Amino acid sequence: xxxxxxxxxxxxxxxxxxxxxxxxxxxxxxxxxxxxxxxxxxxxxxxxxxxxxxxxxxxxxxxxxxxxxxxxxxxxxxxxxxxxxxxxxxxxxxxxxxxxxxxxxxxxxxxxxxxxxxxxxxxxxxxxxxxxxxxxxxxxxxxxxxxxxxxxxxxxxxxxxxxxxxxxxxxxxxxxxxxxxxxxxxxxxxxxxxxxxxxxxxxxxxxxxxxxxxxxxxxxxxxxxxxxxxxxxxxxxxxxxxxxxxxxxxxxxxxxxxxxxxxxxxxxxxxxxxxxxxxxxxxxxxxxxxxxxxxxxxxxxxxxxxxxxxxxxxxxxxxxxxxxxxxxxxxxxxxxxx
Amino acid sequence: xxxxxxxxxxxxxxxxxxxxxxxxxxxxxxxxxxxxxxxxxxxxxxxxxxxxxxxxxxxxxxxxxxxxxxxxxxxxxxxxxxxxxxxxxxxxxxxxxxxxxxxxxxxxxxxxxxxxxxxxxxxxxxxxxxxxxxxxxxxxxxxxxxxxxxxxxxxxxxxxxxxxxxxxxxxxxxxxxxxxxxxxxxxxxxxxxxxxxxxxxxxxxxxxxxxxxxxxxxxxxxxxxxxxxxxxxxxxxxxxxxxxxxxxxxxxxxxxxxxxxxxxxxxxxxxxxxxxxxxxxxxxxxxxxxxxxxxxxxxxxxxxxxxxxxxxxxxxxxxxxxxxxxxxxxxxxxxxxxxxxxxxxxxxxxxxxxxxxxxxxxxxxxxxxxxxxxxxxxxxxx
Numbered sequence: 001x002x003x004x005x006x007x008x009x010x011x012x013x014x015x016x017x018x019x020x021x022x023x024x025x026x027x028x029x030x031x032x033x034x035x036x037x038x039x040x041x042x043x044x045x046x047x048x049x050x051x052x053x054x055x056x057x058x059x060x061x062x063x064x065x066x067x068x069x070x071x072x073x074x075x076x077x078x079x080x081x082x083x084x085x086x087x088x089x090x091x092x093x094x095x096x097x098x099x100x101x102x103x104x105x106x107x108x109x110x111x112x113x114x115x116x117x118x119x120x121x122x123x124x125x126x127x128x129x130x131x132x133x134x135x136x137x138x139x140x141x142x143x144x145x146x147x148x149x150x151x152x153x154x155x156x157x158x159x160x161x162x163x164x165x166x167x168x169x170x171x172x173x174x175x176x177x178x179x180x181x182x183x184x185x186x187x188x189x190x191x192x193x194x195x196x197x198x199x200x201x202x203x204x205x206x207x208x209x210x211x212x213x214x215x216x217x218x219x220x221x222x223x224x225x226x227x228x229x230x231x232x233x234x235x236x237x238x239x240x241x242x243x244x245x246x247x248x249x250x251x252x253x254x255x256x257x258x259x260x261x262x263x264x265x266x267x268x269x270x271x272x273x274x275x276x277x278x279x280x281x282x283x284x285x286x287x288x289x290x291x292x293x294x295x296x297x298x299x300x301x302x303x304x305x306x307x308x309x310x311x312x313x314x315x316x317x318x319x320x321x322x323x324x325x326x327x328x329x330x331x332x333x334x335x336x337x338x
Numbered sequence: 339x340x341x342x343x344x345x346x347x348x349x350x351x352x353x354x355x356x357x358x359x360x361x362x363x364x365x366x367x368x369x370x371x372x373x374x375x376x377x378x379x380x381x382x383x384x385x386x387x388x389x390x391x392x393x394x395x396x397x398x399x400x401x402x403x404x405x406x407x408x409x410x411x412x413x414x415x416x417x418x419x420x421x422x423x424x425x426x427x428x429x430x431x432x433x434x435x436x437x438x439x440x441x442x443x444x445x446x447x448x449x450x451x452x453x454x455x456x457x458x459x460x461x462x463x464x465x466x467x468x469x470x471x472x473x474x475x476x477x478x479x480x481x482x483x484x485x486x487x488x489x490x491x492x493x494x495x496x497x498x499x500x501x502x503x504x505x506x507x508x509x510x511x512x513x514x515x516x517x518x519x520x521x522x523x524x525x526x527x528x529x530x531x532x533x534x535x536x537x538x539x540x541x542x543x544x545x546x547x548x549x550x551x552x553x554x555x556x557x558x559x560x561x562x563x564x565x566x567x568x569x570x571x572x573x574x575x576x577x578x579x580x581x582x583x584x585x586x587x588x589x590x591x592x593x594x595x596x597x598x599x600x601x602x603x604x605x606x607x608x609x610x611x612x613x614x615x616x617x618x619x620x621x622x623x624x625x626x627x628x629x630x631x632x633x634x635x636x637x638x639x640x641x642x643x644x645x646x647x648x649x650x651x652x653x654x655x656x657x658x659x660x661x662x663x664x665x666x667x668x669x670x671x672x673x674x675x676x677x678x679x680x681x682x683x684x685x686x687x688x689x690x691x692x693x694x695x696x697x698x699x700x701x702x703x704x705x706x707x708x709x710x711x712x713x714x715x716x717x718x719x720x
Binding site: 004005008011012015016019020023024027031052053055056057059060062063064066067069070071072073074075077078081088127131134135137138140141144146147148149150151152153154155156157158160161162163164165166168170174175176177179182211214215216219220223243268271272274275278279291294295298305308309311312313315316319322323326327330331 | 347348351352354355356358359362363364365366368369372380381382383384385386508509511512515516519520523524525527528530531532535536537540541543544545546547548549550551552553554555556557558559560561562563564565580581584585586588589590592593596620621622625646649650651652653657669672673676683686687689690693694697698700701702705709712713
C-alpha cells in the first residue's frame with residue numbers, strides 16, 4: 001500500500017513536471033528557432049509572423065492529441081466496428097443492426113430508454129423548478145438547497161446501495177427493514193418486492209436518478225430565477241395576479257432557455273445511464289437499458305465487439321440532434337459576443 | 339418576494355420545503371445510521387427506530403429450579419432475565435401470554451399457590467415459593483423492556499481491514515488525484531489558445547470541442563479497449579494500468595475542461611492582455627503570469643467536477659483497470675459487494691458510506707466553486 005502511495009505521488013509529480021516541461025520547452029525552442037530579437041528588422045517581423053503561426057498549435061497540441069485518441073478516433077472506429085463481426089475482422093454489413101432490432105432484449109432496452117427519457121428529465125426539471133421557487137422565499141432556503149443538492153456528489157453505485165436499502169423486502173412475516181415497505185405496511189397494504197415488480201420497477205430505478213439530478217436542475221434554475229427583473233413580477237402583483245399565475249405566466253416564460261438547457265443536459269445523462277441499472281438489477285426483470293446492454297455485450301461470452309459497437313452507435317444517434325443544437329447555440333453566441 | 343402571500347401560504351412554503359428536504363436526506367441518513375448498528379439489530383428493526391429507546395415485548399423462561407435456595411422457609415430463585423450481553427430497562431412483566439404487561443416493574447406479583455414473582459427494572463428477578471420448586475422447565479415469563487440505542491464502529495473496522503475497502507480506498511485515490519491534476523494544465527493552455535490566439539481552424543476546433551461534450555462515453559470503450567490491448571501486447575506490458583486510466587479520464591474530461599475554461603478565459607478583460615503585450619510579454623508569459631492566476635476560480639470549479647466524476651466513476655474503472663480485487667476502486671468494490679454480500683446490510687451500508695464520504699466532504703467544503711462551475715458550464719449552452 002505504501003509503495004502504491006509513493007508511486008502515485010511520483011507519477012503526479014512526473015506528469016505535472018512533464019506537462020510544464022513540454023509547454024515551457026516547446027515555447028523556448030520556438031523562440032530560439034525564430035528569434036524576434038537581435039536580428040534585422042525584416043527578419044524579426046518575419047520570425048514573429050512564423051511564431052504566431054506555430055505557437056497556437058503548441059498550446060492546443062496535447063489537448064488535440066488526447067481528444068483525437070480518446071474521443072474522435074473511437075467514434076469513427078465504433079462506427080466501423082459495428083459493421084464487423086464479433087472479433088472485428090470480417091465485414092458483415094448491417095447484420096449487427098439487423099440482429100439488434102430483432103432482439104427482444106434490445107427492443108426492451110429501447111422501450112425502457114424511452115421511458116427514462118420521458119420521465120427523468122421532466123421530473124428533475126419540474127421538481128427542481130418547484131424547489132427553486134420555494135427555497136427562494138424562505139430564510140433557511142440556502143441550507144435546504146444544500147441538502148437537496150448533496151446527492152449530486154454521490155456516485156451512482158453509492159446511490160444504488162442507498163436505494164436498495166429503501167426498497168429492501170423481507171418475506172415470511174419478518175420485520176420490514178426497508179423504509180418503503182415499512183410505510184406501505186403501516187398503511188395496511190401488502191409489502192412488495194419493488195425491484196422485480198413488472199413494468200413499475202423501471203420507475204423505482206428512475207427515482208434514484210431523479211433523486212441525484214433534481215439538485216442540479218434546482219441550482220441552475222434558481223440562478224435563472226434570480227435573473228428575472230423584479231419589475232415584471234411587481235407589475236404582475238399590482239395587476240392582481242395570484243402566485244400561480246405569476247409562476248406560470250411571468251416566471252416560467254422568462255427562463256424558458258435555461259429550462260431547455262437543464263432538460264437537454266439531463267437527457268444526455270439519461271442516455272448514458274448505466275451504473276444504476278447494473279448495480280440494481282443488471283437488466284433483469286425487464287429493466288435493461290441500452291448503455292448497460294452494450295457493456296454486457298462487450299464482455300458477454302468473451303465479448304462481441306460488433307454487437308456492442310452497434311448498440312453504442314444507436315446511443316450516439318440519439319445524442320446527435322442535441323449535439324447539433326449545442327454547436328449552433330454556441331456559435332451563435334460567439335458571433336454575437338466577440 | 340417573501341412579503342407576498344398569506345400567513346397560511348408562508349407556512350405552506352416552509353412545510354413544502356421541509357417535506358422535500360426530508361425526502362432528499364432520509365435515504366442517506368438511512369445508511370449512515372445503519373452503518374453504526376449491529377448486524378443483529380439491523381435485521382431486527384428498521385433503522386428509523388435506532389435513535390429512540392425501543393420498547394419491545396419479549397417472552398422468556400426463568401432458569402430451571404436447580405439453582406433454587408432455601409431461605410426463611412421459602413424457596414427462592416434469583417437471577418436476571420436479560421441474557422449475556424443484553425441490557426435494558428424492564429417496564430412491565432407478566433406470566434400469562436394474554437396479558438404480558440400485567441405488573442409494573444418492581445411490583446410483587448402473586449402467581450399461584452402463594453408463590454410470588456418480582457422483576458425489577460434492571461431485569462433482576464426473585465421467584466419465591468412456599469414449596470420446593472419442581473419441574474424440568476423454568477417458569478414462563480413475559481416482559482416489556484426498553485433497550486437504549488446502541489451504536490458501534492465495529493462495522494467500519496470490519497469493512498476497512500478485512501473486506502478490502504481500505505485497499506480500494508487507496509486505489510481510488512491513486513486513480514483520482516492524477517486524473518484530476520493532469521487535464522487542468524493541458525486544458526488551460528488549449529483554452530487560452532482558443533480564446534486569445536488567432537489561427538486558422540480555431541472556430542472549427544471550438545465547434546468540435548462542443549460537439550465532443552455530448553459524445554457518450556460508451557462509444558469510446560470498445561475501440562480504446564482494443565487499442566490498449568494492442569499497445570500492451572506490442573510493448574509487452576499489461577494493458578490495464580494506472581497510466582492508462584489517468585490518460586483515459588484526462589481524455590474524457592478534456593471537452594468539458596476546455597469548454598468551461600475557454601468561456602471564462604475569453605471573458606477576462608482585453609486591456610490587461612493588450613497592455614502586457616505592448617510591454618513585450620510573449621503569449622507564454624501572459625498565460626503563466628496573468629491568465630493562470632486570474633483563472634483560479636474556474637480551475638477550482640473544474641478540479642472539483644473532475645474529482646467527483648473520476649471518484650464516482652464505475653464504467654471507466656471497470657473497463658480500463660479491470661475487476662480483480664487488487665485493482666478495484668471503491669465504486670467497483672461496492673458493486674462487487676452488492677453481488678456477493680447482497681443481504682449483509684452492515685457491510686453494504688458501511689462500505690457505501692465510506693465511498694460517499696470523500697465526495698460529500700469535498701462537496702460541502704467547496705460548494706461555492708462547484709455551483710459556479712455548474713452555472714458557467716450549463717447556462718451558457720452545454
